[in-house]
Amino acid sequence: MADLTYREALRRALDDELARDPGVFLMGEEIGRFEGSYKVTAGLWEKYGPERVRETPISEEGFVGAGIGAAMMGLRPVVEIMTINFILVAMDQVINHAAKIRYMFGGAVGVPMVIRTPGGAGAQLTAQHSQSLEAWFAGCPGMKVVAPASVADAYGMMKTAIRDDDPVLFCENLVMYNVTGTMPDDPDYTVPLGRAAVVREGRDLTLVAHSYTVQRALRVADTMSRDGIEIEVVDLRSLRPLDAETVAESVRKTSRALIAEEGWSTYGVGAELAARIHRLCFDDLDAPVERVGGAEVPMPYSKPLELAALPLESKIEAAARGLLNESGIA
């Protein structure tokens, strides 16, 4: 067991897969000599060379399309989109091609491609560069969408995503890159896609989150634990396939559910989960399912306004206390 950063865990997973399978290659803007905008590919260009760590022009539609073609021909591309905000110009490639090809070709050919891309806000990058758009993709059949929130999951899920035979949108998080955590020593460590994890046990309320919001949820659980309130935190890890059963199992125990996400609540991950929870746990609920999301505005530049728009710990805690208050607790 060793402590390292989320960034380093991802780099190691890429390194290990490049070493393991000669069909794996990386593609993206400035990922080679410059080592990527967020240094996730540091050292890999030197180690594997420009054939397997390919630099591209600023042409997301072009290189996502190139990745799809390579994947269809049997390679395993890992395409980096510098941030999820830039995936929008490649939307047709992602939704109309990557997600559809297995169906359109009658199952004869698939797209074993990973698109890695960080999302998230908090660095005053303002409206166009601070978005969490993963829920849009998670609503699309044919895609897998994952968003690990720990160092071990970043490593284990990246390896699984690369080995998966279908397109996987691998959502990283700008704030997560410097978060440190424990990395398993096992070089064969992998984490299956589509499985949520209970990352903290509690009896009073189920708090569901993904990506960096899991870190916030854990801090809220710590704070409230001092008042004797025990929150169970479920890390979704994958948004599609969505492991609603693990969430439901927790809600059956606590009778209360709160979903927090950095994206907008409207039509978001919380909306989907609320529907699933009501169906799976109707007779177990003690209060309506509650959601906390980013403010429904384009992200402001001003620091105070940016903080006001983010689903910070204070907002999650207030929503949790509101739910418990409705239930005659706290």
Add this chain to the structure above:
Amino acid sequence: MSEELVMPRLSDTMEEGTIGRWLVHEGDAFAAGDVLAEIETDKATMEFQAYDAGTVLRILVGDGETVALGAPIAIVGAEGETADEAASAGNGGTTQPPQEEAAAEPEPEPKAAPARKPSKSSSKAKAAVGNGSRSAAALRVSPIARRMADEAGIDLAAMAGRGSGPEGRVVKADVERLISSGELTRPAAADASPAAESAPAEGEIRELTPMLKAVATRMTQSKQTVPHFYVESEIDMTRAMRLRAELNSGLAESGDKISVNDLIVRASALALIQHPQAHRSYVDGKHVYHTHANIGIAVALDDGLIVPVLNEADTKPVREISRETRDLAGRARAGKLKQREIEGATFSVSNLGMFDVANFEAIINPPESAIIAVGATADRPVVADGEIVVRKIMRVTLSCDHRACSGADGAKLLLTIKQLLQSPSLLLV
């Protein structure tokens, strides 16, 4: 700033109220003290007065509809304001369980309760506007609470509006408390006698009026929880009837007319004062002794009955009893009794003599501890001094709460009533 009006507590026992009719319409302005609506409680129809001036923005509960105590019935505010503005102004203020709100209020003036405005009403108004059907849902229970209550065999009906959740919703924690306290467990009898309710004959179905509902609830509660015993007697009313005829011929000019029932009320009141052990109520494991005999007089209505109370009958002469009784009975039939006139009885008289019944047994109206059932007075052969003679005989049955008095106590009370009626001049002193 608009606010909501809620169903007020107009009687001690009411759990819900029915809007008899609104006297204002949406958009109408009203002044403080104006009567906004007539509200039927379990006991009486009462006027609902405005506490402050305002304008009716929205009526949430229509004529004839029934809602729980504390449920919103209308939204009021300033002229030109709309109820929707009130709704959007709501921003999640803490809502009080309506029952607590009502319980915290001082006993309202019985004549007509002012329409009170809860202090934090905006969020409740929002809920009411957002879903008009909510007003009919007296009992709100979270799904897990409902399931736990079902599994534990707990009937939550009595928890309507009393839960810890928003708008009195019963939540898990409430059921956990009920389970640990052992309250509200479903009586075994309810499960044991499904036959009576399982296959009703076909026919027109009508909702009960609040009064009939109250009768049904209270009589069921009485028969299920009050251990009744009965003592019967035959009273020779020959002299009492003669006295009554004499009194009425003397009073003919005045318009007063003494009835047999007036004499029975007077006799009962005097007897009760002589027998304190038969004139006490069993309440929460204690005996409450009554200093004055407040006699409830059952008055039959077209459909149902009501029991106005003649207070301190032990201090009132027969003529006064007669006058008051006639007034109460008349207003009872007209539906014009005031709340205070149907509360506080210590004993009741139920007389079916006019229907020529020989005798019957009445159900005690708690917390009273006894009720006397009076049959018809009829000529009967009886043995007196070894001779068979014809006398005017009235059969009576006294129902007693065995927790309040013993058989001997009941028998002594009945004997005194009999002696007073058989020596009726004692009723005049």
